Amino acid sequence: MTEPQTTAEEAGPSAERRTRAQLANQARALSEQADRYAVTLESLLSVLRSSRMNDRGARETATQIAATALVRLRTSTDEHQDPLEPVVGAFSRLKEDVQPLVRFGELDVEFVEPPANGRALPGDVAHAARAIVRNVLLVLVNAGEARRSRVHWDCDGLNLLINIRDDGRGETQPHDDVLRPVSEHVTALDGQMTVASTPGWGTEMSISIPLDPVSAPAPLGGLPELSEREREVLNELARGARNAEIARTLGVTEHTVKFHISKLLKKAGARNRAELISLMH
The missing domain is CATH 1.10.10.10 (Winged helix-like DNA-binding domain superfamily/Winged helix DNA-binding domain)
Structure with missing residues (x-):
């Protein structure tokens, strides 16, 4: 028995949705690569500027950072996200991502581990949370005002809770352009972000991201x-x-x-x- 043929009219909308989904995935991949490039380049600059290393040590360390970044680029680990990531594992990947920047930069970052029994994170949420924290740390590094920062993840069962504090001038505002990539990312995830700054004492940023899947971009x-x-x-x-x-x-x-x-x-x-x-x- 001959199977019914799909008409062009029936196939069209479905094909268009697939095309738009592919474009959205490409945009996410490009955004992720840009984040990683920024962290890698800032890490290299931190090494080369460091007064704690001699020329030979700086060259060797910079070479190691660049080689590691190349390996990650070639393997494209985040392009094939796991459906679920244990919250502790996702946090460890974040620390690994920014380790060169933290180790050789002027910003002292304290990482507060999430509870080991916290709900596993959907892959897209873990991916987005790492990108958000990387962006915030790059903002702090580029501003050059803060000397210490504290990054804490937690989970209330429904949301991933991200808290970032710094000891900068305390002049950061929620609508500052430097925070635009972060606020847009949080908004797209149906999340919430608050920024509380106290002049002379620093800034505290609190972000809540729902753990339920976010709907795919619509045409x-x-x-x-x-x-x-x-x-x-x-x-x-x-x-x-x-x-x-x-x-x-x-x-x-x-x-x-x-x-x-x-x-x-x-x-x-x-x-x-x-x-x-x-x-x-």
Whole structure:
């Protein structure tokens, strides 16, 4: 008996969804590679600037860091995420990721281990949590104000709880551009982020990420109705404009632009701007 043939009309939407999912995965992979490159390059700079090492030791250490990064790149470990990661194992991978940066940089980082009996993390949550902490530590290193930082993971059974404290000037605000990649990542995961700064005492950042799977990015054509302003912001993003430029073009504040971008990310289920733009195309 001949099986019924699938018509082009029936196959079209399914093929389009697969294509958009592939684009979203590519955007995530590119974002992850950029994170790793940034950590590796900052680690190399920390080694070469270190006053605790002689020239020979610095060259040998820098070579080792670069070789390790190349091996990781070739094996692409995070491109094949495990469905579940024990929370302790996921935290250990985070420490391994930033170990050169912490060891040779000027920022002293204390890692507080999560409870060993905590709920296992979905692979995408563990992956995102490591990227978020790496980004925050890079912000602290680049600012050069903090000397100490404390990274703590915990789990309440429903959410992964990330707490990061530093002893910087205490002037960081939730809507600062340096935190944009972090806030967008958290928003796309349906998470919550609070930033509490005390001048002269430092900053505490608290992040909560749901452990239930986040829905895959939706085709932009299937999103809830976008407002005229959201479409304007989306078009500006597509041409590569930054927040300040979008604000000038549309005659609004940067805070308003960030608000609309957060709404677009949440509607699309995208984790960052690159993923959102890839879904547009």
